[in-house]
Amino acid sequence: MTDILPNIVEINDRIDVARENLRALVEQAAAYSGAADEDLISQRIAEHEALLERLIKQRDELSQKAGT
Numbered sequence: 001m002t003d004i005l006p007n008i009v010e011i012n013d014r015i016d017v018a019r020e021n022l023r024a025l026v027e028q029a030a031a032y033s034g035a036a037d038e039d040l041i042s043q044r045i046a047e048h049e050a051l052l053e054r055l056i057k058q059r060d061e062l063s064q065k066a067g068t
Helices: 004-031 035-067
Strands: none
């Protein structure tokens, strides 16, 4: 169980980074114009959203293990 808590802290840090990256990408998307730029930004946003979902799921699973 002692390994779980540092992992949760690390995952929380990665979640914070992913959220900040998403905010930055959304700001970039608002600033850019052009189909190629928009497609690239949309793809990067989707990738970061998927990463964020995986990290949150992983954190939740570890939290449940720590609670048992």
